[in-house]
Amino acid sequence: xxxKLLAVLLCLCMVLTMLPVSAMAAVGDLLGxxxxxxxSLLEKLESFTGESAEEAQQLLxxxxxxxxxxxxxxxQTIDLDGKQYxxxxxxxxxxxxxxxxxxxxxxxxxxxxxxxxxxxxxGLACGEPNxxxxxxxxxxxxxxxxxxxxxxxxxxxxxxxxxxxxxxVISGESGxxxxxxxxxxxxxxxxxxxxEAIGLDRFSQVLLFSTEGNTDPMKxxxxxxDGEYPxxxxxxxxx
Numbered sequence: 253x254x255x256k257l258l259a260v261l262l263c264l265c266m267v268l269t270m271l272p273v274s275a276m277a278a279v280g281d282l283l284g285x286x287x288x289x290x291x292s293l294l295e296k297l298e299s300f301t302g303e304s305a306e307e308a309q310q311l312l313x314x315x316x317x318x319x320x321x322x323x324x325x326x327x328q329t330i331d332l333d334g335k336q337y338x339x340x341x342x343x344x345x346x347x348x349x350x351x352x353x354x355x356x357x358x359x360x361x362x363x364x365x366x367x368x369x370x371x372x373x374x375g376l377a378c379g380e381p382n383x384x385x386x387x388x389x390x391x392x393x394x395x396x397x398x399x400x401x402x403x404x405x406x407x408x409x410x411x412x413x414x415x416x417x418x419x420x421v422i423s424g425e426s427g428x429x430x431x432x433x434x435x436x437x438x439x440x441x442x443x444x445x446x447x448e449a450i451g452l453d454r455f456s457q458v459l460l461f462s463t464e465g466n467t468d469p470m471k472x473x474x475x476x477x478d479g480e481y482p483x484x485x486x487x488x489x490x491x
Contacts, residue, residue: 330342330357330358330359331357331358331359332345332355332357332358332366333355337357339374342357342369343374345366346366346369346370351366352366353365353366353367353370354366354367357369371401372401372404372405372425372471372475372481373399373401373404373425373426373429374425374426375424375425375426375427375463375464376426376429394449394450395446395449395450397433397446399429399432399433399436401425401481402432402481402482402483402484403429403432403433403436404425404426404428404429404432404481405425405428405432405475405480405481405482405483406431406432406435406436406481406483407423407428407429407430407431407432407433407435408423408424408425408428408431408432408472408475408476409475409476410428410431410432410435411423411428411431411462412476413476421462422465422466422472423462423464423465424462424463424464424465424466424467424468424471424472425464425468425471425475426463426464427461427462427463427464427465428462430460430461430462431460431462434452434458434460437452438452438454
């Protein structure tokens, strides 16, 4: 079953990159697929999985990936005090200093305190884990880490202004947190036990996934140019 789940995930990634531009103009647009687009999606799944379109559709439906109309479910609804918010609207609300962060919102029916959603890593503040990836991750990873915003900001700066000889990587807040985390783990004695537990040292080769680029130019400039979210205690040593 695990292999099938992984295959479906890979298939979805490949399928979405093969759909017409009009079908992937925005992730949320998938909720409004035309019958022709749904048929194309199933045909692609059939060619990748070797199963019939009906079997592919049944598999996606059994995994909770389709709505009642057969469209891919790719968005979340955020409800606060009886009003629904888009992600952008929720970001603006959280940025307002007068907002009471003890208030509780409903994210796809799951209660989440607003304070738990207040982060520059908006793409990671989902309120609840993806049902597919969480089932895989919880059974196969060695550690989970929750990071404050300065970790992500430092990752953005390290990738955007690397040491001599390293390539420049333009990565947004949610994408750069992995780099910031690796730096924090390697440079802070507080995390020595975790480093040793996962076998991380100066000779390790680490694969990082950056999930976004410069998606918010103003925030990107504030972090890189203006030093927003500074590192509390600089770990830099004299060489």
